[in-house]
Amino acid sequence: MNQNNNSNNEPRLMKGNEALAEAAIRAGIHAYFGYPITPQSEILEYFTREMPKRGGVVVQAESELAAINMVYGAAGAGTRIMTSSSSPGISLMQEGLSYIASAELPCLVVNINRGGPGLGTIQPSQSDYWQAVKGGGHGDYHLIVLAPASVQEMADFVFDAFRLAEKYRNPAFILADGALGQMMEKVVLPEAGSLPYHEVNWATSGMGKRKERNIITSLYMQPEEMEQVNLHLQKKYKAMQKEVRFESILTEDADILLVAYGLGARICQKVVELGREKDIKIGLLRPITLYPFPKDEIARLAIRVQSILVVEMNAGQMVEDVSLAVNGRCPVNLTGRMGGMISSPEEVFQKVETIIEKQTLTLK
Amino acid sequence: MENKIPEEFEVVYCKPSTLTDMPMHYCPGCGHGIVNKILMEVVEELNIQDKTIGVAPVGCSVFAYNYMNIDMQEAAHGRASAVATGIKRVLPDRYVFSYQGDGDLAAIGTSETIHTVNRGENILMIFINNAIYGMTGGQMAPTTLIGQVTSTSPYGREAAAIGNPLKITDMLAQLPGAYYVSRHSIHTSNAIRKLKKAITKSFEYQKEKKGTCFIEVVSNCPSGWKMTPLESMKWIEEHMFPIYPLGDLKIPKEESKVTKENPN
Ligand SMILES: Cc1ncc(C[n+]2csc(CCOP(=O)(O)OP(=O)(O)O)c2C)c(N)n1
Numbered sequence A: 001m002n003q004n005n006n007s008n009n010e011p012r013l014m015k016g017n018e019a020l021a022e023a024a025i026r027a028g029i030h031a032y033f034g035y036p037i038t039p040q041s042e043i044l045e046y047f048t049r050e051m052p053k054r055g056g057v058v059v060q061a062e063s064e065l066a067a068i069n070m071v072y073g074a075a076g077a078g079t080r081i082m083t084s085s086s087s088p089g090i091s092l093m094q095e096g097l098s099y100i101a102s103a104e105l106p107c108l109v110v111n112i113n114r115g116g117p118g119l120g121t122i123q124p125s126q127s128d129y130w131q132a133v134k135g136g137g138h139g140d141y142h143l144i145v146l147a148p149a150s151v152q153e154m155a156d157f158v159f160d161a162f163r164l165a166e167k168y169r170n171p172a173f174i175l176a177d178g179a180l181g182q183m184m185e186k187v188v189l190p191e192a193g194s195l196p197y198h199e200v201n202w203a204t205s206g207m208g209k210r211k212e213r214n215i216i217t218s219l220y221m222q223p224e225e226m227e228q229v230n231l232h233l234q235k236k237y238k239a240m241q242k243e244v245r246f247e248s249i250l251t252e253d254a255d256i257l258l259v260a261y262g263l264g265a266r267i268c269q270k271v272v273e274l275g276r277e278k279d280i281k282i283g284l285l286r287p288i289t290l291y292p293f294p295k296d297e298i299a300r301l302a303i304r305v306q307s308i309l310v311v312e313m314n315a316g317q318m319v320e321d322v323s324l325a326v327n328g329r330c331p332v333n334l335t336g337r338m339g340g341m342i343s344s345p346e347e348v349f350q351k352v353e354t355i356i357e358k359q360t361l362t363l364k
Numbered sequence B: 001m002e003n004k005i006p007e008e009f010e011v012v013y014c015k016p017s018t019l020t021d022m023p024m025h026y027c028p029g030c031g032h033g034i035v036n037k038i039l040m041e042v043v044e045e046l047n048i049q050d051k052t053i054g055v056a057p058v059g060c061s062v063f064a065y066n067y068m069n070i071d072m073q074e075a076a077h078g079r080a081s082a083v084a085t086g087i088k089r090v091l092p093d094r095y096v097f098s099y100q101g102d103g104d105l106a107a108i109g110t111s112e113t114i115h116t117v118n119r120g121e122n123i124l125m126i127f128i129n130n131a132i133y134g135m136t137g138g139q140m141a142p143t144t145l146i147g148q149v150t151s152t153s154p155y156g157r158e159a160a161a162i163g164n165p166l167k168i169t170d171m172l173a174q175l176p177g178a179y180y181v182s183r184h185s186i187h188t189s190n191a192i193r194k195l196k197k198a199i200t201k202s203f204e205y206q207k208e209k210k211g212t213c214f215i216e217v218v219s220n221c222p223s224g225w226k227m228t229p230l231e232s233m234k235w236i237e238e239h240m241f242p243i244y245p246l247g248d249l250k251i252p253k254e255e256s257k258v259t260k261e262n263p264n
């Protein structure tokens, strides 16, 4: 496929969804399968416009069920594949994702999260955190989950996602909210051709010159065998822990630590500034990988800070992972809004002030 | 293991090399075993073992990958044709088939079935219609006949309550994406020979990228029907054929012209 388009690698202004799609073409995906849903339809639209010109495959599937199973087939055939959707569509993909995780097929699934539950709203939300990081479908499995916080990262993380997916033979997942998909920012797109695809020996691509046939399945009738498969997966998830990534902003001298990801972290950057202007030492830890989760870093900081405030665009999901990591070492608080509403930096800062007051913290 | 055959003997029948040595788990007299075998005979005869990929979803044939000596991908219940689409789209020069039961293809996977055929995916879809859910223990299928007793239609299927047997093959034949649609059976050796011809033709069409080839096989489920294999074959003739008559439902336009102009 022609991974380059006419334009060069100069910085340009792009929508998050389109930057992600263009990055995927530059990452050399062989095919994209998807179904329209707001706020991510630009991804499908971009591929239907660009793939025919650049020699890739794109199919608008009849549903997200079909799309994820086309991904399963094409990933099994040993090619670089992705799909994308938004919350209700991602729910429909869960059975397929479970099969893909069990069969250990690398691929990329993108969720441009909108407010739920139900049909919900098309406004940005982080309400699918649990679904993304705990597995989402049936069975004990994990996706590798990356959470971009800018249009630049919407593009860059496509490359990271495929690199990790192929390294671990595991589905990778980009969890972004609707705002990141829709907003325009300056972006320098990753270089085309910089992510070589390595032939695999396990694909069901036709036996060719192979003596043994390849089989892709997730069915094991003997519980002893199924247990071994599970043990193998758990070992892999453990090995993945070293891929943890996070961003720290002024965490080392912080009294109050904010923990937020994606758009929430963008808001919190402003809160850190508001605090520092008033001599309140606020720091921010932004998990970049939501699975694996930066629990060691949070545990380390929990000893040093006086209180933690988790900021989420949901009813409080990541706060559970933070609390587990903190394990009682300091108080963990939560703030955020739901259903497509976004907290302003001032609202979050007010919450910080309330915590200082209520917990009667003596700040350094 | 190669058995040396004395020169004076002529091989008239043997297992194709495209079948493994694994004993099949199908119940005695079940049509699945027959169709698995002739499908692999065709793959051997056409010499396409190295470029054929099969997709078998959940159902009694879920273990087809244990018997068919080709690359195979197991699919979720109902999603075989979407999986086959994914494979075929990225590897268009391979031969791809799906092998699905009636619950799979005509109930939970109806949407995938219709849209795969409507897109005219260049694959072969084999549809085993045994009028019942075999794997889960004999529940009613969309193809179950009126009055037929199953574990979830204990008083016999009633159209007023649950609708009529779904003739999905007839529906699919209406779609422009369908190139060749044909209904066959396994109740006699003659019928099996015809089925084998249809499978061979379908792979040949696939090579020419003509569109979807769809073969329904009116089959049996002695265990689910609670019959001996012999009784089940008779039951197919007496009860299934009136609803699911054998024959071509759609043949390539070029060939229909030839037959009309030149009836021989
Ligand atoms: C999502 C899902 N729902 C239900 C099942 C249970 N299930 C397995 S096979 C089957 C029916 C199989 O019937 P059919 O497709 O007609 O094939 P047969 O076994 O008769 O060959 C069902 C309902 C499943 N595995 N997955």
Ligand code: SF4
Pocket (backbone or CB within 6 Å): B025, B026, B027, B030, B031, B032, B060, B130, B134, B135, B220, B221, B222, B223, B224
């Ligand atoms: S249950 Fe029915 S369909 Fe399944 S193997 Fe037995 S006879 Fe065949």
